[in-house]
Amino acid sequence: MGGGGNAGGNLGRDDVEFLPRTPLYIPATLTFDDIVFTNIGLRLKGNSSLLNSWRSGAAKLPFRLNADGLEDQVPEARDQTFFGFPNLNLTNNSQDASFLRAKVVGDLFREAGVPAARTAFVRVYLDRGNGASYLGLYTFLEVPDGPMLRQQFGSDDGNLYKPNGTGARWTTFFAESFPKKTNQRDEDWTDVQEAIAVLNEPRTNSQAWRTRFEARFAVATFLRWLALNTIIGNTDTYGGFSPHNYWVYGSPRNRDRLFFIPWDHDLAMNAAGPGGNVGGGAAGGLDLFNDRIDASWPLIRFLMDDPAYRLAYRGYLLEMLDTVFEPTALTARLQAEQARIQPYVAGAEGEPSQAEFTQAVASLTTYVRTRAASARQALESAR
Numbered sequence: 001m002g003g004g005g006n007a008g009g010n011l012g013r014d015d016v017e018f019l020p021r022t023p024l025y026i027p028a029t030l031t032f033d034d035i036v037f038t039n040i041g042l043r044l045k046g047n048s049s050l051l052n053s054w055r056s057g058a059a060k061l062p063f064r065l066n067a068d069g070l071e072d073q074v075p076e077a078r079d080q081t082f083f084g085f086p087n088l089n090l091t092n093n094s095q096d097a098s099f100l101r102a103k104v105v106g107d108l109f110r111e112a113g114v115p116a117a118r119t120a121f122v123r124v125y126l127d128r129g130n131g132a133s134y135l136g137l138y139t140f141l142e143v144p145d146g147p148m149l150r151q152q153f154g155s156d157d158g159n160l161y162k163p164n165g166t167g168a169r170w171t172t173f174f175a176e177s178f179p180k181k182t183n184q185r186d187e188d189w190t191d192v193q194e195a196i197a198v199l200n201e202p203r204t205n206s207q208a209w210r211t212r213f214e215a216r217f218a219v220a221t222f223l224r225w226l227a228l229n230t231i232i233g234n235t236d237t238y239g240g241f242s243p244h245n246y247w248v249y250g251s252p253r254n255r256d257r258l259f260f261i262p263w264d265h266d267l268a269m270n271a272a273g274p275g276g277n278v279g280g281g282a283a284g285g286l287d288l289f290n291d292r293i294d295a296s297w298p299l300i301r302f303l304m305d306d307p308a309y310r311l312a313y314r315g316y317l318l319e320m321l322d323t324v325f326e327p328t329a330l331t332a333r334l335q336a337e338q339a340r341i342q343p344y345v346a347g348a349e350g351e352p353s354q355a356e357f358t359q360a361v362a363s364l365t366t367y368v369r370t371r372a373a374s375a376r377q378a379l380e381s382a383r
Helices: 048-056 101-111 146-153 190-199 206-214 219-232 298-305 307-322 327-345 354-381
Strands: 026-032 035-044 063-066 087-091 119-127 132-142 246-251 257-262
Touching: 101 119, 101 132, 101 219, 101 327, 119 327, 132 327, 146 246, 190 206, 190 246, 190 257, 190 298, 206 219, 206 307, 219 257, 219 298, 219 307, 219 354, 298 307, 307 354, 327 354
Parallel strands: none
Antiparallel strands: 026 035, 035 063, 063 087, 087 132, 119 132, 246 257
8 A cells, every 4th residue: 555545543444454363372382402381372373374374274374472371371381481582473484485585684674773573494393182293394583572672672661562554654643553562551652652743743844853753763773674675675564565564662772762673574575566665666667765655654755755864865775785785695695595494495394396495596586686786776866
């Protein structure tokens, strides 16, 4: 969704949930390297990835683990963690035959100075009571909660939000669009409410507006994300399909400024995705400066309309092309990750065919080279 109205009260208009959001955790026993964790909460997760996998009849479904999610029913599970992690996502990569997008794109963002979840590959076996059967290779993905916030922000005391719905566009504040994942008992949304209000103030005095907004929102980090995300080509996020797939954290170590945290990169490195604006589409060339995005996405539109922020953004684009998205180094990274997981993807217990996996990675490496070249060309010709 690139356009449309923005200030109405219809929270459902931007919801893209295909399944009811009523997750139910069931007890499970988790064994990892012969270490056993009992009464782990397990539930299915995902949106299109879950729906498509379920419809296909696949046993390999995406799910989430909550180590102490059953503590109300099972007191001994209270404060249980999985090696320090209370929550973990297991992504089945059903929409990515290369298996590499979630891992590599998350790594690129962190290396570019953007907070993003860490990942790891794991082989998963499931025992429903008749012996363990191999489900396949998954990607472990940390959830932006305590461990990640402490590791990347130095504190987990701030407000963590998982925005959704029309309010997540940042045109008008709706508390319902910013469910709290920390400090839930404190019904105070002042940080995000003020940030949205300042963002949408008149910008006749641009210096005053920038000063007021930067006191509430980590603009430089967002511009770094936007630059790399635009080069990468990911439309399943803010400014693209719908206002979801990101988190926001008010960092106490940074005077409670809100930081944008990207989420879910299974559909990244795909310039021709339908309906997307971030990074452009197949028609009309690469929209490197997001000029086709309108004011219904004010975090992008208003920042790109500001000459100072546009200049900073141009510098970030060039930096990304010279560093994390440098095609020779990134191609080598993709090939190294391919070699690492190939025995577990296309081996005796593999999932796609050898040819499908190899072709998917080859397509990614081709994409990286052509995308970097297109971005440099667009950067040279842009005003």
